[in-house]
Amino acid sequence: MFTKTAKYYDEIYSFKDYSAETDAIRSIIKQEHPIARSILDVGCGTGEHARRLATDFAVDGIDLEPEFIKSAQSKVAPGTFSVADMRQFALGKRYDAVLCLFSSIGYLRQEREVTQAFTCKGNRSSSLS
Numbered sequence: 001m002f003t004k005t006a007k008y009y010d011e012i013y014s015f016k017d018y019s020a021e022t023d024a025i026r027s028i029i030k031q032e033h034p035i036a037r038s039i040l041d042v043g044c045g046t047g048e049h050a051r052r053l054a055t056d057f058a059v060d061g062i063d064l065e066p067e068f069i070k071s072a073q074s075k076v077a078p079g080t081f082s083v084a085d086m087r088q089f090a091l092g093k094r095y096d097a098v099l100c101l102f103s104s105i106g107y108l109r110q111e112r113e114v115t116q117a118f119t120c121k122g123n124r125s126s127s128l129s
């Protein structure tokens, strides 16, 4: 869905204050889970939150858009960024905090898709219908 515009994404959203957002997220995580070390950013886009959070946490991310994943991976070298669908992914790993920011969850159109995302049923090779 972002394939044609991926290269412009950071410019288009340059008005967004990712630093302030990340500061707020960091302080919520530290308050709710003071020993949190690992974060999964679901629908991570180009990695603008991830790269800022990576100063304090080990951050991985998934997104549907391959160009975004390339970008996020280049910004956060130690993380693992994968092309995956939030409705069915299996990373074989647990995280201390899972984020889904800037309305990424809103791309799921049906309640059952939201349930799938929260429960991560299935695996990457099964089909959605």
Ligand SMILES: C[S@@+](CC[C@H](N)C(=O)[O-])C[C@H]1O[C@@H](n2cnc3c(N)ncnc32)[C@H](O)[C@@H]1O
Residues within 6 Å of the ligand: 002, 042, 043, 044, 045, 046, 048, 049, 062, 063, 064, 065, 068, 084, 085, 086, 087, 100, 101, 102, 103, 104, 105, 107, 108
């Ligand atoms: C508005 S962008 C937000 C990106 C990023 N979180 C940010 O704050 O800049 C929504 C993101 O959700 C991703 N997305 C939409 N549906 C998805 C799905 N089913 N699985 C994974 N990512 C998805 C899009 O590719 C896009 O990167």
